Amino acid sequence: MAKYLLLKHYRGAPAAVNDVPMDQWSQDEITAHLQYMRDFAAKLQATGEYVGEQALAPEGTWVRYDGEGKPPVTDGPFAETKDLIAGWMVIDVDSYERAVELAGELSAAPGKDGKPIHEWLELRPFYGNAPTITE
Amino acid sequence: MDEALLRSLTPGVIGILVRRGADFAAAEDAVQDALLEAVRVWPADPPRDPKGWLVTVAWRKFIDATRAESARRRREDLVDAEPEPGPASDVDDTLQLYFLCAHPSLTPSSAVALTLRAVGGLTTRQIAQAYLVPEATMAQRISRAKKTVSGVRFDQPGDVATVLRVLYLVFNEGYSGDVDLAAEAIRLTRQLAAAIDHPEVAGLLALMLLHHARRASRTADDGSLVALADQDRSRWDTAMIAEGVEILQAALAQDRLGEFQAQAAIAALHCDAPEAAETDWVQIVEWYDELAALTDSPVVRLNRAVAVGEADGPRAGLKALGELDDSLPRYTAVAAYLHERDGDEQTAARLYAEAAKKAANLAEREYLTRQAARLNRKSPPHP
Numbered sequence: 001m002a003k004y005l006l007l008k009h010y011r012g013a014p015a016a017v018n019d020v021p022m023d024q025w026s027q028d029e030i031t032a033h034l035q036y037m038r039d040f041a042a043k044l045q046a047t048g049e050y051v052g053e054q055a056l057a058p059e060g061t062w063v064r065y066d067g068e069g070k071p072p073v074t075d076g077p078f079a080e081t082k083d084l085i086a087g088w089m090v091i092d093v094d095s096y097e098r099a100v101e102l103a104g105e106l107s108a109a110p111g112k113d114g115k116p117i118h119e120w121l122e123l124r125p126f127y128g129n130a131p132t133i134t135e
Numbered sequence: 136m137d138e139a140l141l142r143s144l145t146p147g148v149i150g151i152l153v154r155r156g157a158d159f160a161a162a163e164d165a166v167q168d169a170l171l172e173a174v175r176v177w178p179a180d181p182p183r184d185p186k187g188w189l190v191t192v193a194w195r196k197f198i199d200a201t202r203a204e205s206a207r208r209r210r211e212d213l214v215d216a217e218p219e220p221g222p223a224s225d226v227d228d229t230l231q232l233y234f235l236c237a238h239p240s241l242t243p244s245s246a247v248a249l250t251l252r253a254v255g256g257l258t259t260r261q262i263a264q265a266y267l268v269p270e271a272t273m274a275q276r277i278s279r280a281k282k283t284v285s286g287v288r289f290d291q292p293g294d295v296a297t298v299l300r301v302l303y304l305v306f307n308e309g310y311s312g313d314v315d316l317a318a319e320a321i322r323l324t325r326q327l328a329a330a331i332d333h334p335e336v337a338g339l340l341a342l343m344l345l346h347h348a349r350r351a352s353r354t355a356d357d358g359s360l361v362a363l364a365d366q367d368r369s370r371w372d373t374a375m376i377a378e379g380v381e382i383l384q385a386a387l388a389q390d391r392l393g394e395f396q397a398q399a400a401i402a403a404l405h406c407d408a409p410e411a412a413e414t415d416w417v418q419i420v421e422w423y424d425e426l427a428a429l430t431d432s433p434v435v436r437l438n439r440a441v442a443v444g445e446a447d448g449p450r451a452g453l454k455a456l457g458e459l460d461d462s463l464p465r466y467t468a469v470a471a472y473l474h475e476r477d478g479d480e481q482t483a484a485r486l487y488a489e490a491a492k493k494a495a496n497l498a499e500r501e502y503l504t505r506q507a508a509r510l511n512r513k514s515p516p517h518p
Contacts, residue, residue: 001243001244001247001266001304001308003267045271045272045275046275046279047275047276047279048244048245048248048268048272048273048274048275048276048277048279049272049276050268050269050272051267051268051269051272052269092244092266092267092268092272093244094242094243094244127494127495127496127497127500128495128496129308129496130360130496130497130498130499131307131308131496132306132307132317132346132347132350132353133303133306133307133342133346133398133402134438135363135401135402135405135438
């Protein structure tokens with residue numbers, strides 16, 4: 001019973017094995033990929049391990065406080081070198097091993113030529129509750 | 136309306152339906168529906184016999200659900216497939232439900248969810264909120280768990296140890312959302328202790344009470360952790376401690392020691408000290424030795440090193456620690472503490488900061504970071 005975040009990157013992750021961008025796939029390849037992602041989420045819902053997921057737009061802005069009475073300062077667009085998150089999924093699983101297994105499955109989503117993308121996903125544990133019994 | 140009373144009737148009512156020929160999964164669904172109806176109807180029209188009312192309504196719901204399904208599966212077949220309902224007491228039914236919901240074929244999270252619903256009578260929504268997952272996810276988890284145990288005979292003897300592990304998990308998860316899981320775990324363990332005379336069940340109940348009694352002092356108003364030595368002991372619930380100690384003593388008198396009794400004995404010794412300085416660390420070390428012999432758990436030996444540090448001085452504690460694997464969770468935190476006690480504040484500060492990065496929860500990380508910051512103010516690190 002531990003929650004993990006699976007992070008998918010637009011950039012910043014090590015290169016995938018089947019590293020062809022989606023805009024160079026066929027219509028059927030795109031359809032197959034999207035179906036795989038939907039099936040994966042549906043499967044996790046059925047196993048009782050799904051918590052949530054969202055996709056993020058690639059554009060964004062840096063924002064910071066600029067002092068009393070002043071509007072916040074914004075800066076953008078992001079530099080090309082910035083690590084850029086494309087989306088996240090949260091799962092609730094019994095073990096770290098199970099989280100790794102599921103991340104591996106998600107990374108096998110089909111891409112160009114229907115072959116697995118082997119995309120690198122970032123797997124991050126959530127902090128849990130502090131246990132009551134520690135002594 | 137007394138919701139705790141209502142929920143305490145859950146296992147007995149499920150048991151009756153199963154004995155009348157309903158399968159467990161359908162019986163559990165029907166009783167859950169009946170509980171929801173009770174919450175709706177009872178405030179305005181309380182029944183004279185709450186349990187009888189639940190049985191009648193749950194049975195009607197079961198029949199309705201079965202009729203709806205009858206094209207696929209005739210009721211006669213269903214009844215034939217079940218063993219003859221023999222004479223059984225409520226206590227037996229309750230016990231069988233605990234065994235079934237903690238069946239070894241279930242994963243820990245499924246066993247926890249199923250126990251809270253079928254034995255605890257909590258709704259899927261309440262369980263989902265407590266574990267911070269969507270209701271649909273929790274519903275699936277429970278439905279799969281029911282499918283997993285569907286082939287298990289209801290009257291088959293189970294293993295108390297697996298039930299205790301599930302209840303321990305529920306208790307240790309603590310407090311989040313509307314449902315106080317610690318209090319619920321205590322209620323369920325109390326109910327189990329009433330159904331079976333077993334020293335480890337009593338040991339776990341005592342352990343829970345002896346920790347729950349100190350809950351108010353474990354966290355400051357801002358939610359931050361307060362170390363045992365710094366807790367305001369006047370806030371401990373002395374009546375609950377007395378109850379825990381009494382239950383523990385009766386269990387120990389049976390002379391069948393187990394890990395929960397040993398853990399409870401350690402908790403009892405902490406509860407027994409009016410001031411932190413008066414803690415009987417020598418006896419605590421002895422109990423850790425017992426516990427290590429029973430479980431061979433590295434976490435136990437880590438906690439033992441802390442106790443040795445108090446009983447025989449920080450050098451002895453560091454020596455005991457040195458015999459353990461430094462990749463253990465909380466190893467670095469323990470090392471930091473012992474080095475501080477030994478007067479080496481710079482090493483302690485460095486280790487506290489390192490331990491903070493490895494903490495498994497936010498409260499612990501903040502606690503360890505504060506310790507590092509406190510020591511760094513006193514003796515700033517060398518540039």
